[in-house]
Amino acid sequence: MRFTKFLMAAGAVALLSAPAVAQQPPIKVGVLHSLSGTMAISETTLKDTVLMLIDAQNKKGGLLGRKLEAVVVDPASNWPLFAEKARELIQVQKVDVVFGCWTSVSRKSVLPVFKELNSLLFYPVQYEGEESQRNVFYTGAAPNQQAIPAVEYLMSKDGGEAKRWVLLGTDYVYPRTTNKILRAFLHSKGVTDADIMENYTPFGHSDWQSIVASVKKFAGEGKKTAVVSTINGDANVPFYKELGNQGIKAQDIPTVAFSVGEEELAGIDTKPLVGHLAAWNYFQSVKNPVNEAFIKQWHAFIKSDKRVTNDPMEAHVIGFQMWVQAVEQAGTTNVDAVRQAMYGQKVKAPGGFDSVMNTNHHLSKPVMIGEVQGNGQFQIVWQTKGPIKADAWSPFIPENKDKHADWTYPWVCESCTKPTYN
Amino acid sequence: MMRPVLRALAIFLSCLLLAATPRGAMAQDPFTAALAGLSGDFSEKIEAIEKLAALGDGRAVPLLQALGDGALLVRESDKRLAIERDKTAFDALTGESLGPADQGFETARVNNRVRGVIRGALGRLQLVSPDRAQRLAAAVGVLKTRAADNLPLLEQALAQETDADVRALLQTALAATQLLSDKPETRRAGAQALAGSSDPDVRAMLVQERQSAANDPQLTAALDAAIKSIDDRLVLFNLIQTIFQGLSLGSVLLLAAMGLAITFGVMGVINMAHGEMVMLGAYATFVTQQLFRAYLPPGAAEYSILASIPAAFAVTGALGILLERGMIRFLYGRPLETLLMTWGLSMILQQAVRSLFGPTNREVASPSWMAGALQLSDAITITANRVWIIVFGLLVLGVIVLVTRATTYGLHMRAVTQNRAIASTMGIRTGWVDALTFGLGSGIAGMAGVALSQLDNVSPNLGQGYIIDSFMVVVFGGVGNLWGTLVGSFLLGIVNKFLEPYSGAVLGKIFVLVAIIVFIQRRPRGLFALRGRAVEV
Numbered sequence: 001m002r003f004t005k006f007l008m009a010a011g012a013v014a015l016l017s018a019p020a021v022a023q024q025p026p027i028k029v030g031v032l033h034s035l036s037g038t039m040a041i042s043e044t045t046l047k048d049t050v051l052m053l054i055d056a057q058n059k060k061g062g063l064l065g066r067k068l069e070a071v072v073v074d075p076a077s078n079w080p081l082f083a084e085k086a087r088e089l090i091q092v093q094k095v096d097v098v099f100g101c102w103t104s105v106s107r108k109s110v111l112p113v114f115k116e117l118n119s120l121l122f123y124p125v126q127y128e129g130e131e132s133q134r135n136v137f138y139t140g141a142a143p144n145q146q147a148i149p150a151v152e153y154l155m156s157k158d159g160g161e162a163k164r165w166v167l168l169g170t171d172y173v174y175p176r177t178t179n180k181i182l183r184a185f186l187h188s189k190g191v192t193d194a195d196i197m198e199n200y201t202p203f204g205h206s207d208w209q210s211i212v213a214s215v216k217k218f219a220g221e222g223k224k225t226a227v228v229s230t231i232n233g234d235a236n237v238p239f240y241k242e243l244g245n246q247g248i249k250a251q252d253i254p255t256v257a258f259s260v261g262e263e264e265l266a267g268i269d270t271k272p273l274v275g276h277l278a279a280w281n282y283f284q285s286v287k288n289p290v291n292e293a294f295i296k297q298w299h300a301f302i303k304s305d306k307r308v309t310n311d312p313m314e315a316h317v318i319g320f321q322m323w324v325q326a327v328e329q330a331g332t333t334n335v336d337a338v339r340q341a342m343y344g345q346k347v348k349a350p351g352g353f354d355s356v357m358n359t360n361h362h363l364s365k366p367v368m369i370g371e372v373q374g375n376g377q378f379q380i381v382w383q384t385k386g387p388i389k390a391d392a393w394s395p396f397i398p399e400n401k402d403k404h405a406d407w408t409y410p411w412v413c414e415s416c417t418k419p420t421y422n
Numbered sequence: 423m424m425r426p427v428l429r430a431l432a433i434f435l436s437c438l439l440l441a442a443t444p445r446g447a448m449a450q451d452p453f454t455a456a457l458a459g460l461s462g463d464f465s466e467k468i469e470a471i472e473k474l475a476a477l478g479d480g481r482a483v484p485l486l487q488a489l490g491d492g493a494l495l496v497r498e499s500d501k502r503l504a505i506e507r508d509k510t511a512f513d514a515l516t517g518e519s520l521g522p523a524d525q526g527f528e529t530a531r532v533n534n535r536v537r538g539v540i541r542g543a544l545g546r547l548q549l550v551s552p553d554r555a556q557r558l559a560a561a562v563g564v565l566k567t568r569a570a571d572n573l574p575l576l577e578q579a580l581a582q583e584t585d586a587d588v589r590a591l592l593q594t595a596l597a598a599t600q601l602l603s604d605k606p607e608t609r610r611a612g613a614q615a616l617a618g619s620s621d622p623d624v625r626a627m628l629v630q631e632r633q634s635a636a637n638d639p640q641l642t643a644a645l646d647a648a649i650k651s652i653d654d655r656l657v658l659f660n661l662i663q664t665i666f667q668g669l670s671l672g673s674v675l676l677l678a679a680m681g682l683a684i685t686f687g688v689m690g691v692i693n694m695a696h697g698e699m700v701m702l703g704a705y706a707t708f709v710t711q712q713l714f715r716a717y718l719p720p721g722a723a724e725y726s727i728l729a730s731i732p733a734a735f736a737v738t739g740a741l742g743i744l745l746e747r748g749m750i751r752f753l754y755g756r757p758l759e760t761l762l763m764t765w766g767l768s769m770i771l772q773q774a775v776r777s778l779f780g781p782t783n784r785e786v787a788s789p790s791w792m793a794g795a796l797q798l799s800d801a802i803t804i805t806a807n808r809v810w811i812i813v814f815g816l817l818v819l820g821v822i823v824l825v826t827r828a829t830t831y832g833l834h835m836r837a838v839t840q841n842r843a844i845a846s847t848m849g850i851r852t853g854w855v856d857a858l859t860f861g862l863g864s865g866i867a868g869m870a871g872v873a874l875s876q877l878d879n880v881s882p883n884l885g886q887g888y889i890i891d892s893f894m895v896v897v898f899g900g901v902g903n904l905w906g907t908l909v910g911s912f913l914l915g916i917v918n919k920f921l922e923p924y925s926g927a928v929l930g931k932i933f934v935l936v937a938i939i940v941f942i943q944r945r946p947r948g949l950f951a952l953r954g955r956a957v958e959v
Contacts, residue, residue, distance in 0.1 A: 035781065036772070036773060036776060036781070036882075037883070038883055038886075040776065040781035040882075041781055041782050041783060041881060044780075044781045044782070045782075157535070158464060158533060158535050159534070159535075160534055160535060160538075171928050199926060199927075200926060200927070200928060201926075201927040201928065202927065202928055202931070204883070204886070204887050205927060206877060206878045206879075206887060207670075207671050207674070207877075209667040209670060209671070209805075209808070209919075210664070210667050210919050210922045210923060211922070211927070213663060213667070214923055216622060217622065217660075219622075219626065220622035220623065220625050220626040220629075221626060221629055222626045222627065222628070222629030222630030222631075222632070222633065223630070234783070234879045234881060234883065237783060237878075237879045238877060238878055238879070241877070242805070244793075245793065245794065245795055245805040245806075245807065246795060246803050246805060247794075247795055247803065250534050250537070251534050251537045251538040251541065251566075252566070252623075254534055263782070266782065266783070266785070268785065269785070269787060269788070274492070275533075275534045275537060371533060371534070373492065374492065379531060381531075381533040
């Protein structure tokens with residue numbers, strides 16, 4: 001009797017201690033998205049996306065036998081605060097990886113912190129390129145995966161053979177750099193400066209009357225005119241309202257936008273805007289099983305089937321999945337080991353193709369052009385046959401000649417013309 | 423007596439006709455053959471639409487309209503075309519119901535290029551339609567998608583057209599199409615006829631022809647003359663348009679600043695939370711609209727915006743009174759503390775709204791009577807919602823002037839502003855007058871929010887964009903003077919709009935700001951100086 005009791009007790013202890021041994025500290029994942037201020041409209045959704053992904057991973061049993069734990073901070077759309085919060089995440093909270101940032105100016109603000117503390121940032125938004133940091137993985141589009149194909153589309157027969165170009169943007173680094181690249185590209189296609197109009201407005205600009213009127217006037221020169229919009233954030237809503245009110249039809253002057261997705265259209269009546277375009281690497285309307293599962297998962301997590309999905313969310317899905325695979329492959333969350341394991345990671349993306357992480361820290365992704373529909377969704381009117389590899393340095397800018405971004409042997413550099421080791 | 427006999431005869435004859443048509447002929451009929459292309463890819467669609475337009479068969483009209491509106495369905499099993507109405511598919515030709523639209527059907531896709539071709543085709547098909555609106559749309563369609571082979575059609579339509587507006591448009595379309603003719607004299611006639619136009623689109627067409635007409639001196643002369651005459655007219659129209667835009671921007675500034683003209687101008691409270699009152703007013707509009715949608719018949723939501731004006735006033739006014747009694751009255755005469763406190767308050771209000779309604783924009787739908795544009799001439803488009811907002815801004819100003827000039831409360835308010843001590847000895851409860859005045863200012867800010875919900879994003883940050891401008895207008899116009907606010911806001915609006923085309927939006931704002939700073943140096947009390955408590959401090 002006594003012996004069996006002893007055995008039972010030993011068994012119980014063993015049973016209890018087995019999980020206790022496996023109960024290692026959780027892997028911490030930092031989430032660095034503005035939950036207040038001007039960018040909250042776009043970034044809050046991304047925070048929810050990361051939480052959803054962590055939740056799903058934990059339900060699958062975590063990572064390396066450890067649970068994942070999200071550490072959410074709010075940098076409040078305040079660019080210097082981004083750097084402080086990044087430092088807090090890495091030094092105080094000791095997170096193993098950070099998913100975050102939206103605007104280029106917030107990314108630029110955190111770069112030195114990630115470099116100094118050697119941590120990893122996954123940046124999910126399309127941006128102006130001209131960068132390839134060792135501590136950042138860029139899961140959004142570079143200009144050659146968004147801006148250039150969109151302009152090429154508008155030049156094609158289906159896009160209306162545009163000959164005159166209006167470049168509208170918000171006044172900060174992303175639109176100005178993108179437009180610099182676009183102007184160089186248009187020059188290479190024989191478009192003269194007389195046929196290009198550039199205009200910048202402040203963040204949150206709300207009175208678009210005179211700008212829309214001047215676009216109309218610019219279009220009255222007998223050549224097919226198209227608008228390329230790098231307007232960011234809130235200002236898009238009054239801009240599109242004004243386009244609709246002034247009766248600018250997409251058949252006459254199409255507008256292609258690089259920062260307007262399903263989420264931004266959620267606040268507008270899109271019926272007057274049918275036919276205006278957006279270029280992304282993903283639309284909610286993409287039809288494939290991976291995307292259907294993603295949308296379903298999102299609706300279940302956010303407990304509303306009215307919420308939309310968009311391109312930066314997809315970028316986080318890809319980035320998170322790649323990071324998980326890289327950690328599993330490396331068997332550790334050590335930054336240097338994970339970075340090595342990241343190269344060549346492949347993920348079946350909701351956008352419908354295998355996305356691959358390249359050694360320049362950018363993805364290969366398909367490019368899609370969508371037309372706005374009356375229900376606030378996009379209908380894809382053109383897409384590349386397969387994924388396009390991102391150029392960190394745009395070949396259309398003369399100074400970028402021969403610049404190379406590659407973090408593997410023998411190159412190992414952000415921008416060099418010769419391999420560092422040879 | 424004759425009628426029933428005739429009818430019977432007619433029915434009999436039509437039956438005969440139907441029976442005489444062999445079934446097989448239906449399939450080869452060019453109309454049906456062309457229809458098949460509508461289920462193909464973009465270029466097949468374009469080919470099919472062009473064929474349908476050339477056939478001139480009126481049956482194609484509803485089909486093409488549906489295709490353009492994204493309501494044309496293709497049955498996946500047999501490529502049968504159907505039109506979607508109320509989520510049900512109806513056969514495109516016979517109109518018989520084919521069941522729910524989301525089962526077994528796919529929407530026929532179009533892109534901008536196809537939409538353009540549809541517009542041209544519908545134009546051709548509807549030029550002689552009995553419906554005036556359709557003829558107008560058709561004339562625009564034919565004008566925008568010019569094709570030389572439309573000429574005889576246009577001449578014919580013009581010959582039988584009686585409506586003056588449609589005639590004018592048809593004449594423009596005819597002249598614009600004549601430009602494409604291969605006969606030099608027809609082209610010249612077209613150019614001469616278009617000289618009377620003031621439509622920027624027509625100007626674009628002329629410029630386009632000008633580029634390809636180098637070898638015909640007479641034609642180039644005619645084109646140049648036409649372009650010049652349009653340009654001369656456009657200068658005037660552009661001026662009118664810019665002034666209107668300035669007035670519109672001015673009315674927005676006026677609405678945003680009026681509440682502040684009272685709380686800051688009259689009472690001297692540096693109210694940094696003023697923008698948040700505007701924002702709360704916009705959210706009140708949103709909530710009212712949601713309530714209308716939820717509890718009242720569908721048509722009523724069109725007028726929810728009218729109901730939201732008093733609602734916004736009540737909500738923000740009550741909050742204003744609460745704030746004045748609860749906090750601000752303890753800080754009179756301490757501007758720095760007031761500034762810091764109201765600033766903190768603005769952040770609390772923003773975050774409260776963000777937690778309550780979420781960080782994303784809320785959609786306040788524009789009622790149809792406020793949407794769209796008034797086309798005063800081809801060159802001047804005045805958007806309807808802005809006209810309403812100008813009217814609303816002036817109305818609100820009128821009401822405030824009435825309240826302050828013609829009511830006992832207004833008298834008390836002015837008395838307290840001018841001399842608090844004496845007003846108090848005359849038996850005026852100055853504390854309550856302060857509270858009501860702050861409430862009035864906040865309430866007006868709330869009403870501004872109703873108007874701004876039509877122009878700007880309804881988001882927690884809405885107020886942030888207006889606080890600086892509001893202070894600028896009030897200081898520029900003269901602290902404490904409503905007329906100063908009126909003149910100041912319209913002046914700033916117009917100056918801004920005249921500067922914008924030359925300097926861009928960012929630089930334009932800087933210029934205006936610098937100009938105001940210089941102006942304030944010369945006249946520290948603004949355009950219209952006023953005596954009052956603000957002067958005493």
